[in-house]
Amino acid sequence: MTMADTNQAGQRRAAHNQAGTIRVMIVDDSLIARTVLRKMIEQTSDLVLAATANCAEDAIVKLSQVDVDIILLDLEMPGMGGLAALPEILACAGGAQVIVISSLTTEGAEATVTALSMGAADTILKPRPSEFTSDYRSDLATRIRAIGSSSTEPKKTCFVPPEKKSRQTGPLSKPAEVIAIGASTGGIHSMCQMLHDLPKYIDQPILVSQHLPRSFMPVFARQLEIASSRKARIAEDGMAVTAGEILIAPGDGHLVTAMKDGKAVARIARHTVPNGCCPSVDPMLESLAEIYDGAVLAIILSGMGRDGALGARCVVDAGGTILVQNRETSAVWGMPRAVAEEGLASAILSPEELATRILSSKVVTKWT
Incomplete structure (x- = not known):
């Protein structure tokens, strides 16, 4: 798919989105899974089933024939398989986003x-088929809306916060001793x-909440x-915050x-935190700003x-610096x-550009 084709596909998706619909493709070798997911899509008023495919090869062919916003992709399929096909699917998708339908098995987590x-x-x-409930449908629809709406919104080249003083050109208030x-x-x-x-050589400890x-x-x-x-470890209580290493919040607690x-x-x-997330970014940043x-x-x-x-407010109020990903490259700019x-x-x-900004901002105190 050429750049012109990609742009045209994006414009068509935007028109669909303005009409209040998000177009979904289901790629799964299981007839039961395709049938259940189809019903869930059809029962949700603002979602439209654009196509189904029983293998990755079929999906790649159909992506040249239909415009979609979201691709629900099973990774474990005969033939090429979802994981091996993912780069080509993304290349053919014209900017559509992929949501992986995954399992909690070790192999599923890896893929x-x-x-x-x-x-x-x-x-x-x-x-499992018995677990395709209304709660699951609601969760699926919420994710599709958030990602699908983001991928079809017009992309601005520059964002200026309304009625807010921009900090974009300000220097780092304090040399960073830690990166979060x-x-x-x-x-x-x-x-x-x-x-x-x-x-x-940027050797600050890096803490991650994902x-x-x-x-x-x-x-x-x-x-x-x-x-x-770099060495990356899942954080445990009492573990040292070490220069040059990455500490990662466990999936069931805040770092x-x-x-x-x-x-x-x-x-x-x-x-429990106000945003309901676990792990949550807020408590990590709040504690770092203080420590x-x-x-x-x-x-x-x-x-x-x-x-x-x-x-982020705590970090800035304490003299730290916040960088954020731009809208153009974010799957969801929330x-x-x-x-x-x-x-x-x-x-x-x-x-x-964020990596370059970290370098140019002299966050490493030994540079000064």
Whole structure:
């Protein structure tokens, strides 16, 4: 598909979206799964079933014939398989986003997180036929709306928070002693891109809160190690916050920090937060702002909702700096937008540009 074809497909999808509909393709080798998912789509007024496919090869052919906004993709299929076909599917999709239908098995987690790091926007668990309930349909529709609406919205080249003083050109208030990353839907791909471009000599500890189930975290940690060439560990209570390493919030708790014997250590908190997320970015940023006295560089990547906005305020008020991913490269511009609209972002950039900004901002105190 050429760039012109991609642009035309995006314009057609935008027209569909303005009409109040999001077009969905289902790619699954299971007839039962396709049938149930079809019924769920057809029972949701603002979703339209554009096509179905029983294998990745069939999906690639049909993507040249129909315009879609969202592709529900099973990874475990005969033939090429969803994971191997994902790059070609994304290339042929004309900007449509992929939601992976995944399992909680070890093999399923491995394939799913790999798919997310390759550019899939989100994942939803594949339940047994008896578990396809109204709650599942509601969750599926919510994810499709958030991602589908984001992919069809007109993209602005520049975002200026309304009636807010921009911080985009301001210098870092304090040299960063720690880097924090918060992300959700679409964030894994962006995070891997950014960390890949970040040289090893930037040796601040990196703390990560990514919305993922606990069973996916070991695979996620390995993906970050590969992308960043740094050691990545799932945080445990009392674990040292170590220079040059990545600490990742477990899927069932918030990663926060505390001081012990004059050194920063990880703590795992499980209290309920206003945004309802677990792990949540907010408590991580709030604790870092306090422990590091504002010497924090926080980066908010693609994600649904407002997680990170409250914590970002704490970081900025303490003298730290916030960078956010831009709308053009975000699968869902929810979390970054919430921070940007509060006027808290010093820069609104693509993942690659975020890495460059970290370098050019002299966040490493030993440079000065």
